[in-house]
Amino acid sequence: MFARISAALAIATVLSGSAWAETFEVQMLNRGEEGTMVFEPSFIQIAPGDTVKFIATDKSHNAQSVDEMIPEGAEPFVGKINQEVDITPEVPGVYVVKCNPHFAMGMVMTIAVGEEAQAPEGFLEHRLPRNAKKRLEEQLSNL
Numbered sequence: 664m665f666a667r668i669s670a671a672l673a674i675a676t677v678l679s680g681s682a683w684a685e686t687f688e689v690q691m692l693n694r695g696e697e698g699t700m701v702f703e704p705s706f707i708q709i710a711p712g713d714t715v716k717f718i719a720t721d722k723s724h725n726a727q728s729v730d731e732m733i734p735e736g737a738e739p740f741v742g743k744i745n746q747e748v749d750i751t752p753e754v755p756g757v758y759v760v761k762c763n764p765h766f767a768m769g770m771v772m773t774i775a776v777g778e779e780a781q782a783p784e785g786f787l788e789h790r791l792p793r794n795a796k797k798r799l800e801e802q803l804s805n806l
């Protein structure tokens with residue numbers, strides 16, 4: 664009985680989620696408002712089930728999740744160079760995305776999924792290039 668009610672609630676939640684789901688576009692750029700080799704925007708706040716579309720506006724970039732910098736249970740992803748990638752994060756939390764060729768130059772961005780998203784303790788103590796860490800500090804200050 665109890666299980667049946669919660670299953671029905673879960674389905675209702677998924678349906679209402681998809682009805683309102685939005686798509687956010689992030690461009691991969693050689694130069695943007697925040698400097699060279701950037702994702703723009705570099706911080707977005709979305710709801711679970713929204714889609715983020717990475718656009719290969721400039722050449723030689725990719726979008727991939729940074730190991731151990733996505734929520735537990737979330738699906739890692741790796742986009743190919745010059746390829747448009749869509750992700751639809753369902754697990755609430757903070758996701759860090761990098762461009763692999765330009766990670767050392769600080770080409771990173773942050774996706775906060777859910778209104779309560781917070782970076783876990785020690786989040787920036789992972790091995791990060793200095794420029795990436797600097798930009799991430801700014802991005803995480805939006806939380």
Ligand SMILES: [Cu+2]
Nearest residue numbers: 724762765770
């Ligand atoms: Cu890049």
